[in-house]
Amino acid sequence: MTVSSSMDQRQRRILGQPLSIPTSQPKQKRTSLISFFSKVSWKLRFQKREPLKNVLFILAERARDPNANKRHMAMRGLGTMAREAPDKVRKHKKIVLDLLVYGLYDPVSLEVIHESMKTLTVVLGKIQGKGLGSFFIDITLQTRTLLDDENDSLRYSAFVLFGQLAAFAGRKWKKFFTGQVKQTRDSLLIHLQDRNPQVAKACKTTFRACSPYLKLRKEYSFQSEEDQRNTKLYRQLSHYHPEILQFFYANKIL
Numbered sequence: 010m011t012v013s014s015s016m017d018q019r020q021r022r023i024l025g026q027p028l029s030i031p032t033s034q035p036k037q038k039r040t041s042l043i044s045f046f047s048k049v050s051w052k053l054r055f056q057k058r059e060p061l062k063n064v065l066f067i068l069a070e071r072a073r074d075p076n077a078n079k080r081h082m083a084m085r086g087l088g089t090m091a092r093e094a095p096d097k098v099r100k101h102k103k104i105v106l107d108l109l110v111y112g113l114y115d116p117v118s119l120e121v122i123h124e125s126m127k128t129l130t131v132v133l134g135k136i137q138g139k140g141l142g143s144f145f146i147d148i149t150l151q152t153r154t155l156l157d158d159e160n161d162s163l164r165y166s167a168f169v170l171f172g173q174l175a176a177f178a179g180r181k182w183k184k185f186f187t188g189q190v191k192q193t194r195d196s197l198l199i200h201l202q203d204r205n206p207q208v209a210k211a212c213k214t215t216f217r218a219c220s221p222y223l224k225l226r227k228e229y230s231f232q233s234e235e236d237q238r239n240t241k242l243y244r245q246l247s248h249y250h251p252e253i254l255q256f257f258y259a260n261k262i263l
Contacts, residue, residue: 138177172215
């Protein structure tokens with residue numbers, strides 16, 4: 010198999026997303042979406058030397074399309090690209106991150122937001138959180154608001170992504186992320202007992218990842234409001250999740 014043939018196959022996999030369109034969508038919408046992606050795939054078959062960069066530009070155009078279904082498919086396409094061609098994603102990460110953050114803040118479609126979160130998890134893993142810049146703030150702020158969403162899938166993906174952000178905060182964003190974790194602590198405690206077992210499991214993993222940001226300030230010589238909150242944290246963990254409490258003690262967090 011030639012390099013160009015291999016590249017063509019990757020292009021078709023990235024853009025060949027209409028196969029997974031839910032059958033519950035109106036036939037006319039499904040047809041138009043399939044028509045669009047089929048035309049793009051057909052065109053690329055005859056342009057075997059077409060770089061994946063061009064595929065990215067096609068996805069970028071659709072990521073801002075007025076049609077929410079097309080935006081959703083674009084987010085999914087970016088996820089496929091991240092898996093199939095991680096080198097290209099690293100090379101064009103600013104473009105990719107800009108599109109995903111745009112999708113993360115989608116004003117009308119939960120499907121677009123969810124797909125953006127899932128793809129961000131993949132992309133952050135591929136780039137190891139490097140070069141996020143101010144995107145780190147944008148992603149963190151929106152993800153934190155989704156931790157208490159009524160939709161189980163959104164909550165699950167939000168906890169996974171938030172835990173990943175904890176690993177990539179670094180020195181540059183440590184102070185900012187510490188503040189975000191403190192504001193999120195009640196949500197973390199609540200969802201340790203989430204009605205959905207998978208969400209509760211994701212929350213527990215994220216709690217561990219965020220634990221370094223929950224360290225007490227040793228200079229407190231009296232019981233402040235912060236101390237009272239940590240006492241509450243101790244009681245709840247001691248009762249419901251003693252294994253996490255042991256982890257905190259072992260790492261000198263409590």
